[in-house]
Amino acid sequence: MADLACNFAGIRSPNPFWVASGPPANSAYQSHRAFEAGWGGLVWKTIGTPIVNVSSRYSALDIGANRMVGFNNIELISDRSIDVNFREIAEVKKRWPHHAVIASLMTETREEWHDLVRRSVDAGADGIELNYGCPHGMCERGMGSAVGQQPEVAERITSWVMEVAKIPVIVKLTPNITDITAAARAARRAGANAISLINTINSITNVNLDTFVPEPMVAGMSSHGGYCGPAVKPIALNMVQSCAADPDVRLPISGIGGIATWRDAAEFIALGSGSVQVCTAIMHHGFRIVDDMIDGLNAYLDGKGMKNVNDLVGKAVGKVTTWEKLDLNYRRVARINHDTCIGCNLCYIACEDGAHQCIDLVSPDAHGIGLGPGRVPYKPVPKVREDDCVGCNLCSLVCPVDACITMVDLPATKSAMSWSEYQQKLARGEIEPIEPHG
Numbered sequence: 001m002a003d004l005a006c007n008f009a010g011i012r013s014p015n016p017f018w019v020a021s022g023p024p025a026n027s028a029y030q031s032h033r034a035f036e037a038g039w040g041g042l043v044w045k046t047i048g049t050p051i052v053n054v055s056s057r058y059s060a061l062d063i064g065a066n067r068m069v070g071f072n073n074i075e076l077i078s079d080r081s082i083d084v085n086f087r088e089i090a091e092v093k094k095r096w097p098h099h100a101v102i103a104s105l106m107t108e109t110r111e112e113w114h115d116l117v118r119r120s121v122d123a124g125a126d127g128i129e130l131n132y133g134c135p136h137g138m139c140e141r142g143m144g145s146a147v148g149q150q151p152e153v154a155e156r157i158t159s160w161v162m163e164v165a166k167i168p169v170i171v172k173l174t175p176n177i178t179d180i181t182a183a184a185r186a187a188r189r190a191g192a193n194a195i196s197l198i199n200t201i202n203s204i205t206n207v208n209l210d211t212f213v214p215e216p217m218v219a220g221m222s223s224h225g226g227y228c229g230p231a232v233k234p235i236a237l238n239m240v241q242s243c244a245a246d247p248d249v250r251l252p253i254s255g256i257g258g259i260a261t262w263r264d265a266a267e268f269i270a271l272g273s274g275s276v277q278v279c280t281a282i283m284h285h286g287f288r289i290v291d292d293m294i295d296g297l298n299a300y301l302d303g304k305g306m307k308n309v310n311d312l313v314g315k316a317v318g319k320v321t322t323w324e325k326l327d328l329n330y331r332r333v334a335r336i337n338h339d340t341c342i343g344c345n346l347c348y349i350a351c352e353d354g355a356h357q358c359i360d361l362v363s364p365d366a367h368g369i370g371l372g373p374g375r376v377p378y379k380p381v382p383k384v385r386e387d388d389c390v391g392c393n394l395c396s397l398v399c400p401v402d403a404c405i406t407m408v409d410l411p412a413t414k415s416a417m418s419w420s421e422y423q424q425k426l427a428r429g430e431i432e433p434i435e436p437h438g
């Protein structure tokens, strides 16, 4: 069995799966339940001067039968007293000495930051996470994403924290910024030990078309919220990779955003995360989801012959490059398996109306195509004109049947050529312009 033990910037945990700062990490009671279920670490709900929350607080984007594809909240930091939070952190650490407990902090002045950092150390926290990401409520008071969006401010506050921190410090970044690497570099310049990302993304999930009030509704009004859950995973992966690939960042990354399964976690790890954090999926399904995450990651690492999580960290980072370095001569085309095709013709419509018009509807008899499941005799079937197919993937993405349309590599007929090489060769008159397919 692979070793899942994690040493993230000096913070040790039995596995890389941490509960993210949020409602599931609000109290000692929940921390005990999380660790009993198998979570390796937990980032406490952000501690600061206690706030007052509104009712209601959450809304969601459902797609068909899939509930909470995206999740939105207007909840602020902890509404419990600073004393209670630190007392409970100490209690949890006493009972779970080998699990990671990280204190998430947010406050304003240098003195207040020093005080919260010292109290985190005294409570026995294994690390500190600085919340520069909350995009609602706190930012209007100059905290949260108001800090994260100004790298020079984040750098100044982080250096205040580093003046007194005796335990590892993680800077949690906001995705509500044009260039996440600017914020990550500021964390490094200030001497932080690690970064975590992403916090939530500014959002309005829906509008009630009778009352014209978006959800969540508070006395007939709403407010911009923070978006998270499965819908944000691609944005988070993109930002994690950008930070992991930046030579001026070089900090351990705790990946967050839409993680619900071991696969999600493995993708974040492959793109450079040394640990992963989960909030929405726990709010949706409970702490027990970590069971599958542990089993799945173990089986995956074993299958790949990897001895520990570190063997996977960053494996995919170098597989992302800038567009102009991609090979213009590489070609792949769509192939339809007519034995499994159900004849819905979604691929045809998508290609015809929404893409590059390279699927024909043909008579099955004339093309020697047998009858697949659900198909009516003599009804035309989709067939790809491979010479014209641009390999855009759309037909395989819309096809409702698993693996019915696959994308296949065509044998290379020309050597690899990037956009910049193409421009140079064209300028030197060494090649003719490439004609678009189709």
Ligand SMILES: Cc1cc2nc3c(=O)[nH]c(=O)nc-3n(C[C@H](O)[C@H](O)[C@H](O)COP(=O)(O)O)c2cc1C
Residues within 6 Å of the ligand: 020, 021, 022, 023, 045, 046, 071, 072, 073, 075, 076, 077, 078, 104, 131, 133, 134, 172, 198, 199, 200, 227, 228, 229, 230, 232, 256, 257, 258, 259, 277, 278, 279, 280, 281
């Ligand atoms: C209701 C709610 C409350 C949250 N509160 C905090 C918080 O107090 N501090 C913090 O750093 N992040 C907070 N977050 C953000 C999460 O820690 C996490 O960064 C974000 O939700 C993305 O992860 P997910 O897709 O797994 O939920 C909160 C998220 C939700 C949904």
